[in-house]
Each structure stands twice: as C-alpha cells, then as structure tokens.
Amino acid sequence: MNTYDLIKIGLGATDLRSKAIAHNIANINTPGYKRRYVSFEETLNSATPKVEEKVDNSTSMRGDGNNVYLETEKVKQAATSLQYNALVTLANIKISITKSIISGR
Numbered sequence: 001m002n003t004y005d006l007i008k009i010g011l012g013a014t015d016l017r018s019k020a021i022a023h024n025i026a027n028i029n030t031p032g033y034k035r036r037y038v039s040f041e042e043t044l045n046s047a048t049p050k051v052e053e054k055v056d057n058s059t060s061m062r063g064d065g066n067n068v069y070l071e072t073e074k075v076k077q078a079a080t081s082l083q084y085n086a087l088v089t090l091a092n093i094k095i096s097i098t099k100s101i102i103s104g105r
Contacts, residue, residue, distance in 0.1 A: 020038050031064040
C-alpha cells in the first residue's frame with residue numbers, strides 16, 4: 001500500500017471518527033445510549049486496514065446507562081481535527097512533490 005492510499009484511508013477514518021463523536025455529543029442526554037467510536041490505528045499493520053464504527057458497551061458511572069462524557073468527547077474531537085489537518089497537509093505535500101517531478105523542477 002502506498003503513502004497516498006494510507007493518507008486517503010486516514011482521511012476517511014478521521015471523517016468517520018468526527019461524525020461518531022458528533023453523534024455521541026448529540027446523544028449525551030439520551031438514557032441508555034452507548035457511545036460510538038471508530039477503530040482504525042490498530043488495523044494499520046494488517047494487509048487491508050479497516051475503518052469501522054463500533055459501540056462502546058462498557059458500563060457507565062451514570063445512573064441512566066449512558067456512557068458519553070462531554071469532556072472526553074471534546075478532547076477526542078480536538079485530536080481528530082488535528083489528525084485530519086495533518087493528513088490534509090501531507091496530501092498537499094505529496095501532490096506538490098508529484099507536480100514538481102512531472103514539471104521537471
């Protein structure tokens with residue numbers, strides 16, 4: 001798998017992760033709601049990395065069974081935004097290098 005493919009998969013993963021976090025925040029007051037998360041990094045060593053949204057069925061300290069904590073989700077959203085921006089920067093650098101090679105500079 002080449003670098004461009006990994007960047008593309010990473011962008012898709014961070015996009016899906018961002019949506020899962022937004023969904024969690026939207027359901028913070030829904031009784032019994034279990035937070036969603038996107039698992040990606042641990043599959044990078046496999047031949048076909050998978051981007052999957054999973055449900056966190058861990059127990060909750062909250063009385064209503066909901067296991068979403070706003071502070072945790074906000075931190076995860078900030079980290080996801082940084083990852084996404086870094087991947088966009090890498091993609092732009094890769095495209096710039098390719099353009100330079102093609103133009104012979």
